[in-house]
Amino acid sequence: MSRTQSEQLFRRAQKHIPGGVNSPVRAFKGVGGTPVFFHRAEGPYLYDEDDNRYVDYVGSWGPMILGHNHPEVREAVQRAVADGLSFGAPTAAEVEMADLVCEMVPSMDMVRMVNSGTEATMTAIRLARGYTGRDKIIKFEGCYHGHVDSLLVKAGSGALTLGTPSSPGVPKAVTDDTLTLNYNDAGGLEEVFKARGEEIAAVIVEPVAGNMNCVPPTQGFLEALRQYCDEHGAVLIFDEVMTGFRVARGGAQALYGVTPDLTTLGKIIGGGMPVGALGGKKAVMEHLSPLGPVYQAGTLSGNPVAMAAGLATLRQLRREGFYEELEAKTETLTEGLATIAREAGIGFHTTRAGGMFGLYFTEQTRITRFDEVMACDAARFGTFFNAMLDRGVYLAPSAFEAGFVSIAHDDADIDATLNAAREAFAAL
Ligand SMILES: Cc1ncc(COP(=O)(O)O)c(C=O)c1O
Ligand SMILES: N[C@H](C=O)CCC(=O)O
Numbered sequence: 001m002s003r004t005q006s007e008q009l010f011r012r013a014q015k016h017i018p019g020g021v022n023s024p025v026r027a028f029k030g031v032g033g034t035p036v037f038f039h040r041a042e043g044p045y046l047y048d049e050d051d052n053r054y055v056d057y058v059g060s061w062g063p064m065i066l067g068h069n070h071p072e073v074r075e076a077v078q079r080a081v082a083d084g085l086s087f088g089a090p091t092a093a094e095v096e097m098a099d100l101v102c103e104m105v106p107s108m109d110m111v112r113m114v115n116s117g118t119e120a121t122m123t124a125i126r127l128a129r130g131y132t133g134r135d136k137i138i139k140f141e142g143c144y145h146g147h148v149d150s151l152l153v154k155a156g157s158g159a160l161t162l163g164t165p166s167s168p169g170v171p172k173a174v175t176d177d178t179l180t181l182n183y184n185d186a187g188g189l190e191e192v193f194k195a196r197g198e199e200i201a202a203v204i205v206e207p208v209a210g211n212m213n214c215v216p217p218t219q220g221f222l223e224a225l226r227q228y229c230d231e232h233g234a235v236l237i238f239d240e241v242m243t244g245f246r247v248a249r250g251g252a253q254a255l256y257g258v259t260p261d262l263t264t265l266g267k268i269i270g271g272g273m274p275v276g277a278l279g280g281k282k283a284v285m286e287h288l289s290p291l292g293p294v295y296q297a298g299t300l301s302g303n304p305v306a307m308a309a310g311l312a313t314l315r316q317l318r319r320e321g322f323y324e325e326l327e328a329k330t331e332t333l334t335e336g337l338a339t340i341a342r343e344a345g346i347g348f349h350t351t352r353a354g355g356m357f358g359l360y361f362t363e364q365t366r367i368t369r370f371d372e373v374m375a376c377d378a379a380r381f382g383t384f385f386n387a388m389l390d391r392g393v394y395l396a397p398s399a400f401e402a403g404f405v406s407i408a409h410d411d412a413d414i415d416a417t418l419n420a421a422r423e424a425f426a427a428l
Contacts, residue, residue: 001390005049006037025158030398031382036389041068043408046394054394055413059404061396062210062242062267065326065355066316067408073271073312080308086300093307100314101269101277105240105250107259111279112288113302117241117266118146120276121204123288123296124262125150127278128202128235130294131287136196138203138234140183142212142370142400145204145239145264154180156211161398183209184217184368186224197232202262204237207252210402211242212373214351214358222258229261235284241266241276242402245317247354255354268317271309322407326355329414330405333357336418344425347377356402359384359395373400380428387424393417 013020021027021035028035036054040047044067046056059065066073080093094113102108114120125137125148137150144157152159152167153175159165166175179196181188183205193200203225209215229236238260243252245268253259262280269275279285289295300306316322334350334357341348347363360367361377361384378399385395393416396403 001052001392003034003036003048003050003052007034009037009049010034023158025161025396025398025401028397030161030378030400031385033386033389035397036394043067043069044406044410044413052392054389054392055409055417056394057403057405057417058394058396059406060272061401062246062356062404063270063272063313065246065268065404065406066313067406070313070316070408072316073309076308076312077273077305080305083304085305086303088299091302091304091307093304093311094302097302097307097311100311101265101279104314104317105244105253105263105265105279107253107281108263108279109282110285111277112285112296113307114276114278114296114298115274115300115303116146116276117239117264118148118276119298120241120264120266120278121145121151121237121239122148124237124239124264124278125202125204126296127284127288127294128237128262130292131284132201132233132235134199134201134234135177136179136199137177137201138179138181138189138192140205140209141180142183142215142373143204143206143209143239144211145206146241149174150178151204153178156209156400158398160212160400183212183215183370184221186221189224189228193228193232197228197234200232200234202235202237203229204239206242207238207240207256207258208243208247208353208356210356212370212400213360213367213376214353214356214402215367215369215373216351216353217256218368222256226258226260235262236260237262237264239264242356243353244268245314246356246404248323249317252353268313269310270306271311271313273303273306273309275303275306275310323354326405326407327352329407329409330355330357332411333405333409333414333417336414337421340418340422341425344422344428346425346428355405357405358402383428384424387427388417388420391420391423393420
């Protein structure tokens with residue numbers, strides 16, 4: 001498979017774009033080789049600049065749950081564009097979006113639209129601090145909540161891939177109030193709350209960690225977060241930027257039956273356009289400006305084109321059986337990969353939740369913690385990634401990112417992926 005156009009573009013890109021990419025994890029540093037430049041996408045497929053076709057399991061990092069270029073979404077965007085790109089004033093589409101989101105995620109009485117997941121988590125933290133009058137926040141190692149200064153501590157995703165989980169440029173004073181604990185460790189949480197419960201404004205968590213590969217919560221972990229926040233008056237924030245509408249129609253909170261005070265959303269809620277949102281209990285949300293004193297704003301927030309894409313996407317998710325079908329596809333893929341790896345005698349483990357999944361090169365049979373993720377063979381993942389790429393399958397270019405299946409992936413796409421994996425495992 002020739003990728004000369006991508007190679008040429010990457011050489012050119014590095015002149016005026018730092019590292020040749022506009023988001024670090026795209027740079028292939030974790031897997032080696034040249035980033036692929038794409039020019040078109042349709043259903044489960046991406047087409048690169050040399051017109052090679054790939055079965056895509058990145059889905060623009062999660063938003064494309066319907067597959068790429070879904071006709072309903074495209075037409076909704078075209079209709080919205082015909083009426084103008086941005087008004088900087090309220091629209092009916094925003095009201096419809098707020099009604100729909102609050103219906104689909106019942107813990108949200110109110111929602112504020114923003115432009116990215118990062119903005120959503122940044123505002124959620126500010127709001128929790130403003131609401132409680134406290135400063136300390138708890139996050140978990142390997143969880144990523146966007147590039148918010150106070151949350152870039154032991155962070156996952158590109159920060160972990162590039163070996164800078166705690167970024168230079170973030171003043172120490174900004175992270176002094178961030179306490180970092182081990183994911184899935186309810187005992188550690190109990191200790192911290194016992195010692196400093198009165199100081200803690202919020203606990204923020206990815207209810208399924210998707211930025212250190214894919215690590216579902218262990219039994220009782222999310223429940224413990226709820227319990228300690230209740231006992232000590234802290235705000236529980238579920239960062240569902242990735243898991244929202246991905247692991248279940250109502251997000252991870254519906255799947256695991258634990259209700260947060262605040263939820264952050266992004267990715268799917270924008271249907272492929274740049275969007276984020278935060279919402280939750282009325283008592284907390286009422287502290288947000290202009291109702292309350294906690295300031296937040298955005299020139300393009302609630303953008304009508306983005307609302308059109310998001311609404312058209314969310315409406316599709318209401319179809320009966322959608323999530324059962326999505327989960328079955330994900331299971332066929334992960335079970336198939338595990339079987340083929342076993343037949344090839346390769347230590348391999350998979351995880352999944354709804355339409356997201358994790359792949360690990362390891363002899364371990366259970367992955368629940370950050371140190372277990374780090375003990376896996378990331379170099380071997382890189383070799384596997386490139387072998388799959390050469391066979392027309394596009395996985396996330398990092399051993400620390402979750403993969404995503406869309407409703408557009410059919411049996412033939414998954415079979416083609418498993419056939420490619422059979423060859424790739426044999427070549428390892
Ligand atoms: C769980 C989580 N939170 C927050 C973010 C930040 O979102 P964005 O990249 O849209 O700023 C991401 C993804 O990047 C994410 O996966
Ligand atoms: N893991 C990130 C988001 O979920 C990947 C997107 C990015 O940072 O480019």
